[in-house]
Amino acid sequence: MSRASRSAPISCLLLAALALFAVPAHAEEDVPYWVSLRADEANMRVGPSESYPIEWVYQRVGLPMKVVRKLSGWRLVEDPDGTRGWIVSRFLTLERSAIVLGDEPVAIRAEPGAGAKLLWRAEPGVTGSLGDCKAGFCRFSVEDKSGWVAEKALWGTGEP
Incomplete structure (x- = not known):
């Protein structure tokens, strides 16, 4: 078996693995989009989990925000002042404001x-x-x- 024919299966496996873990091109097509705060109080965190510190606490239902990234149940949002941070998606609504x-x-x-x-x-x-x-x-x-x-x-x- 030649060196080229031995490396072909390995190359195919590497390509297959990359395809499994690569983010599809269409996955981020749905961002950015507009949302509004649905909760009376929502924490903006510096990262996408409750283990990250709270950067800001919003207390304004209906405040418009722009979603710029999605990760599991979290959204990286930008507020009207340009501040960016992570908010749990259940505190947001697609109702436009x-x-x-x-x-x-x-x-x-x-x-x-x-x-x-x-x-x-x-x-x-x-x-x-x-x-x-x-x-x-x-x-x-x-x-x-x-x-x-x-x-x-x-x-x-x-x-x-």
């Missing part, structure tokens, strides 16, 4: 357009449910109030 950005209150209008009737104003930091977006405006609901806000005034819209 957004948060008002900036330093000044933003206009919430009756229709999607800068000239539409002003309904109310939302202060920076207000979170709400996010609806459809069109023509640079998004449907935004806070408690029992709803209207349209300029998409650029919100974090949590568009493609993550």
Whole structure:
């Protein structure tokens, strides 16, 4: 048996082993994506297990976050301030939300357009449910109030 024919089975076994342990190309295609906090209190940790220290404690249901990585039951998320850390996936929901950005209150209008009737104003930091977006405006609901806000005034819209 020649050296080449002896190494062929070993090469095939190595390739097969690599194929078993390699992450498929499509496995990360579903990230990033938007989520919202579903819990009254959620710990952000520096790593994906309860043995890692808590970096931040969130106490804001509906806060939008961006999932940038998945590992078992954990999600590496980014919050509106750009802070990243790991949160248990059961504390997150796929229900879309957004948060008002900036330093000044933003206009919430009756229709999607800068000239539409002003309904109310939302202060920076207000979170709400996010609806459809069109023509640079998004449907935004806070408690029992709803209207349209300029998409650029919100974090949590568009493609993550």
